[in-house]
Amino acid sequence: MPLDPVPSGPGAPAASGASPPEPEAVAEQVFVALADPTRRAILAALASGGPATATDLAGRLPITRQAVAKHLALLTEAGLVTAEPGERRRVRYRLRSAPMRVAQQFLAALARDWDDRLDALTRHLNQE
Amino acid sequence: MGFPDRIERVVEIAKPPAAVWSALTTAEGLAAWFGDKATVDLRPGGSIHMTWDESDDVAHMRIERIEEPSVFGFTWAVSGLPEDDPRRTYVEFTLEPTGTGTRLSVVESGFAQLPADIHEKAHGGNTEGWAHELGELVAYLDAA
Numbered sequence: 001m002p003l004d005p006v007p008s009g010p011g012a013p014a015a016s017g018a019s020p021p022e023p024e025a026v027a028e029q030v031f032v033a034l035a036d037p038t039r040r041a042i043l044a045a046l047a048s049g050g051p052a053t054a055t056d057l058a059g060r061l062p063i064t065r066q067a068v069a070k071h072l073a074l075l076t077e078a079g080l081v082t083a084e085p086g087e088r089r090r091v092r093y094r095l096r097s098a099p100m101r102v103a104q105q106f107l108a109a110l111a112r113d114w115d116d117r118l119d120a121l122t123r124h125l126n127q128e
Numbered sequence: 129m130g131f132p133d134r135i136e137r138v139v140e141i142a143k144p145p146a147a148v149w150s151a152l153t154t155a156e157g158l159a160a161w162f163g164d165k166a167t168v169d170l171r172p173g174g175s176i177h178m179t180w181d182e183s184d185d186v187a188h189m190r191i192e193r194i195e196e197p198s199v200f201g202f203t204w205a206v207s208g209l210p211e212d213d214p215r216r217t218y219v220e221f222t223l224e225p226t227g228t229g230t231r232l233s234v235v236e237s238g239f240a241q242l243p244a245d246i247h248e249k250a251h252g253g254n255t256e257g258w259a260h261e262l263g264e265l266v267a268y269l270d271a272a
Contacts, residue, residue, distance in 0.1 A: 023240055024131040101209065108207040108217075109132040109239040117162060118139045118234065124161040125143045125151055 023102050029078040030103035038063060039071050043080065046095040051084060053092050133240035142229040149197040152221055163187065170194065176202065189219075198223050206239065215241050 033039050041061050046052060049060075054072055058065035072093050075081045079099055084092045141148055151157035158166040163178030169191075176189040188211060193201035201220040205211050217238040224231045 027131065104208040105206055105215075105239050105241075106131055108209075109135060111207055112135055112236060114135055114137050114234055114236065118137055118232070120161040121148075121151060121232075122139060122141055125141055125147055 023105075026079075026099045027103040027106045030080065030099050033075060033078055033080050036071075038067065039075060042068065042071055042075065043095060046081065046093060051092040051094040053086075053090055055089065057093075131240050134235060134237040135239075136233070136235045138231060138233045140226065140229065140231055145197040145223040145225050145230045148223050148230045148232055149200070152200050153194075153196075190216075192218065193220065 033043070038061070042057055045057055045060055052060075054065055054069045057072075058068045061068065072081060072083075076083060076093070080096055081093045082096050084094055086092060151161060153168065153170055155166045155168045158168065158176065158178060164181040166176060166178045168174070168176050172191055172194060174191045176187070176191065178187040178189075179185070187204055189202040189204045191200075191202050193199055199220065199222055201218060203216040203218050205213060205216055209215060215238070217236050219234065219236045222233040222235075224233075
């Protein structure tokens with residue numbers, strides 16, 4: 001599944017270059033990236049094992065180096081990984097966590113679950 | 129904008145505000161409906177610690193506002209962010225007496241707060257901790 005490179009979400013300001021991206025647009029990029037199993041595997045490998053080259057990653061995942069490189073390019077464009085300067089084929093990719101934190105805040109709001117908690121509070125008080 | 133900054137709920141409870149206040153602000157009360165165990169140091173700046181028997185989850189709340197028996201507010205960490213992350217959400221309970229009991233409102237705000245420079249901090253110092261958290265995020269999405 002191809003990643004639309006950096007979809008500018010509805011409501012996102014026209015690309016001015018200087019203004020910081022809208023949080024929702026950042027979160028959307030994270031969710032789009034994570035919707036693909038190969039990209040999840042790449043990000044998980046970088047998260048658990050630290051920075052790695054495309055060749056390293058191809059050795060650890062059931063996909064070719066070319067496929068890894070294609071996904072890394074898209075993830076770089078979306079700001080989810082950064083390439084560390086290096087000789088060709090020895091460029092190491094590093095997870096860039098800032099967009100994940102933005103997405104995590106979105107998930108945190110969904111997961112707070114006040115409905116269940118307030119139900120529990122009401123049940124508790126009605127038992128007394 | 130779809131990014132939620134606040135959660136707001138109102139419930140009607142058939143008990144007087146004093147009973148609801150006790151459920152929100154005492155260790156016994158909180159342990160009965162929220163956590164499994166709780167400790168409470170009930171003063172502005174004081175802490176509430178809650179744990180759950182069946183998980184490693186721990187909640188540390190910092191009490192911000194106490195106006196018995198009508199307003200109780202605390203901040204706590206955003207799920208998935210480190211406990212010492214400055215970005216915390218604020219939870220405020222408001223209790224109003226009604227003819228038959230209490231109208232309880234809860235507002236949790238601050239989910240969308242974001243320092244302007246966060247996008248520039250590509251190489252933050254806590255990459256290690258986040259490597260762990262990402263695994264949980266991925267697992268969460270895989271399970272969804």
